[in-house]
Amino acid sequence: MWAEVLFFYGTPLLVGSVGVYLGWKIAGVGNILAAFAILAGLLFNLLVLLFDVAAKAAQAGGLSDQNVRLKLARQLQSNVTYALLIALTSAGILGVASGMGMEQVNRWLSGILLVFLAHFTLTLLMIMRRIRSAFLNSLV
Numbered sequence: 001m002w003a004e005v006l007f008f009y010g011t012p013l014l015v016g017s018v019g020v021y022l023g024w025k026i027a028g029v030g031n032i033l034a035a036f037a038i039l040a041g042l043l044f045n046l047l048v049l050l051f052d053v054a055a056k057a058a059q060a061g062g063l064s065d066q067n068v069r070l071k072l073a074r075q076l077q078s079n080v081t082y083a084l085l086i087a088l089t090s091a092g093i094l095g096v097a098s099g100m101g102m103e104q105v106n107r108w109l110s111g112i113l114l115v116f117l118a119h120f121t122l123t124l125l126m127i128m129r130r131i132r133s134a135f136l137n138s139l140v
Contacts, residue, residue, distance in 0.1 A: 005022035008119075008122055008126075011063055011116070011118060011122065012115045012116075012117075012119040012122065014135060015104050016111040016112065016115035016118070017111065017113050018111065018116040019107070019110055019111045020025050020107055020108060020110070023107045024107060024110050024111075024114070025106060025107055025110050026103060026104065026105050026109075026110040026113055026114070027103060027104040028087065028103070028113060029094055029097050029098050029102055029103055029104070029105060029121070030103070031096050031100050032094055032113075033091060033094040033095055035039040036087050036090050036091040036094060037091055039087055039120075040087040040088055041089060042086060043080055043083055043084045044084065045078050047077065047080050047081065047084065048078045048082060050073055051074055051077075053073050053134075054070060054073035054074065057069035057070040058070050058140035062069075069134065072095060072130060072134040073134070076130050076131065076134065078129065079126055079127045079130060080124060081126060083120060083123040083124060083127060085121055086116055086118040086120045086123060087120060089116065090113065090116040090117065090120065091113070092117075093109070093113065094113070097109065105129055
């Protein structure tokens with residue numbers, strides 16, 4: 001498990017560090033802000049959908065730990081909430097930068113945003129993996 005945690009947090013930190021070291025500067029702040037805002041809205045919708053899925057799973061199999069569908073719904077809810085936190089944090093940083101009229105951010109802020117973007121991407125991939133598991137579980 002520690003290898004996964006190291007990969008999940010270490011990879012974004014490595015990407016951000018490389019970006020700072022190489023002096024990358026993120027441009028198109030408004031476009032990236034719009035993308036994060038749209039993805040945050042979609043994640044909110046997914047969260048509402050997961051509430052319905054969890055309620056149906058609890059009705060069908062009870063609240064016990066043996067209810068695999070409910071367990072997957074809870075894990076998905078945690079992952080989606082976490083991804084939403086990352087998206088809202090990134091959107092906040094980008095919103096302030098956009099409000100200041102910045103179309104390109106400096107290398108340090110770019111490094112931070114690269115960390116958030118890489119972490120957000122990995123979190124979305126984990127959500128997709130869990131949704132696939134839930135889908136395959138529902139077929140069995």
